[in-house]
Amino acid sequence: MQNPFDLDNPAAYLRWRDRKLARAITDTSDLIVEIKDPRALTTTEHAALLDRCQRSNMVIYASRSEEVDEETVRLFGLQFGLKSLDANWLAGEQGITRITVCAEDGQRQAYIPYTDRAIKWHTDGYYNPPERQIRGFVLHCVQSAGQGGENRLMDHEIVYLMMRDSNVDFIRALSAPDAMTIPERTDEQGVARAAQTGPVFSVNADGTLHMRYTARTRSIEWKQDATTLAAVTFLEKLLASDIPHIYRTRLEPGMGLLCNNVLHDRAAFVDDVAAQRLLFRARYHERIAETASS
Ligand SMILES: [Fe+2]
Numbered sequence: 705m706q707n708p709f710d711l712d713n714p715a716a717y718l719r720w721r722d723r724k725l726a727r728a729i730t731d732t733s734d735l736i737v738e739i740k741d742p743r744a745l746t747t748t749e750h751a752a753l754l755d756r757c758q759r760s761n762m763v764i765y766a767s768r769s770e771e772v773d774e775e776t777v778r779l780f781g782l783q784f785g786l787k788s789l790d791a792n793w794l795a796g797e798q799g800i801t802r803i804t805v806c807a808e809d810g811q812r813q814a815y816i817p818y819t820d821r822a823i824k825w826h827t828d829g830y831y832n833p834p835e836r837q838i839r840g841f842v843l844h845c846v847q848s849a850g851q852g853g854e855n856r857l858m859d860h861e862i863v864y865l866m867m868r869d870s871n872v873d874f875i876r877a878l879s880a881p882d883a884m885t886i887p888e889r890t891d892e893q894g895v896a897r898a899a900q901t902g903p904v905f906s907v908n909a910d911g912t913l914h915m916r917y918t919a920r921t922r923s924i925e926w927k928q929d930a931t932t933l934a935a936v937t938f939l940e941k942l943l944a945s946d947i948p949h950i951y952r953t954r955l956e957p958g959m960g961l962l963c964n965n966v967l968h969d970r971a972a973f974v975d976d977v978a979a980q981r982l983l984f985r986a987r988y989h990e991r992i993a994e995t996a997s998s
Contacts, residue, residue, distance in 0.1 A: 709864070709907050711876060721865055728862060729760040730948035736764045742772070742780040742844070742960070750783060753962065757784075757992050761859045762963035769958055774800040777844050777960075777984045784962065785993025786840050789986060790829065803843075803983040805975060820849075820981075822972040824919035825943045827860065827965050828987055831886040831900050837914060838965050839991040842984075845955035849981040852973030854954040859966050860915040862949045864905060866942060867935065874935035878904035883932055884916065885925040912996050917967060919943065943967065955983070964991045 708720030739749045756763035789799035806818040829838030867874045885901040
């Protein structure tokens with residue numbers, strides 16, 4: 705099959721591009737699908753969720769389910785072929801992480817997801833080794849913040865498309881195996897995570913597009929080459945823009961994001977005095993089934 709992400713095949717790219725733009729969601733409200741029980745979707749609900757994922761690599765579901773736990777999230781993911789949970793040493797037993805402010809736990813406190821601070825644009829697990837790349841995730845909201853905590857979301861295929869349209873050399877530079885390096889992280893015991901060098905854009909074995917990215921300026925080293933740096937600047941400006949392909953949303957209790965690890969950020973928030981913001985996050989090595997494009 706002809707791959708649209710092959711830089712030597714502009715015809716395949718243009719065919720894919722036309723279809724992608726024609727079907728892409730440009731209104732956040734079209735991204736939201738109401739469901740009853742995340743554990744057992746109806747055929748219609750499943751089809752509606754999958755349709756959004758096929759068009760824009762993500763969907764926001766809104767359920768009325770009150771008693772949601774880690775098992776609910778696991779069962780929800782399974783209905784989309786998501787089964788290889790990424791083992792996270794901070795995660796709970798089932799490999800599903802509770803994202804909440806941890807004022808007491810010094811180990812977690814060192815990580816920004818467990819604070820109330822803003823998180824810049826990124827894809828999940830950009831620091832993971834190649835064999836543990838994150839291709840899909842579910843983020844389920846149990847409790848929203850008193851104020852703030854909104855997310856911006858952008859389909860990484862649209863990011864690719866806009867960069868390739870602007871300058872194909874941007875894609876070439878960000879596909880280089882040495883484009884981006886996350887330095888090693890050390891703690892009292894020594895090296896806690898080895899340095900990871902790799903591309904921003906890569907093509908998965910099934911021909912789909914994968915993206916690793918963080919807008920962090922500390923703890924990241926970009927290849928010091930004019931085209932790479934120009935591509936990074938272009939990407940930063942794109943993500944700071946106000947185009948309809950950037951969705952803005954706030955997950956409320958019962959709502960969740962199912963996606964093929966699209967780009968996302970998080971605004972700072974203030975917890976309600978009565979209840980802390982709490983989200984369940986499940987990260988998977990595979991993409992959502994039946995979402996391969998082209
Ligand atoms: Fe994230």
